[in-house]
Amino acid sequence: MPDKVFIDTNIFVYAYTSNDEQKHGIVLEFFTKLKETDLSLCISSQVLNELYAVETIKYKIEHFEAASHLKAMSKNFTVFGITNSTSLYALSLKEKYNYSWWDSLVLASALENNCQIVYSEDMQHGQIIEHSLKIVNPFLE
Secondary structure (H helix, E strand, O other): OOOEEEEOHHHHHHHHOOOOHHHHHHHHHHHHHHHOOOOEEEEEHHHHHHHHHHHHHHOOOOHHHHHHHHHHHHHHOEEEOOOHHHHHHHHHHHHHHOOOHHHHHHHHHHHHOOOOEEEOOOOOOOOEEOOOEEEEOOOOO
């Protein structure tokens, strides 16, 4: 079974919006490299929901375009649901690591589903969570 990696919402924001051309290019290259691996690419339903909100509220992207992004992501990534146990786990991670609620939910989902890496710009690059999940900022790689 291939290793699992989890991708945070902020990476998709740069992929689908071009306000920061440098980061947009880095993310496109990042996804091209990931597709060449045998890694299992994972997200959660939270990532889909956050991306839709950011695109339609902050960037004023029309519903149909944002919806097409979510549909493509659902097709190309393993999508984990957020359950009550995920939320309870996130509470303990938030208390232990002092990340935001939303980042703690990302970490909880990645850990519950045995991901080895979470790619995110928002968390501490190189930090190991619960002795098994490494945070990697693709903009620093």
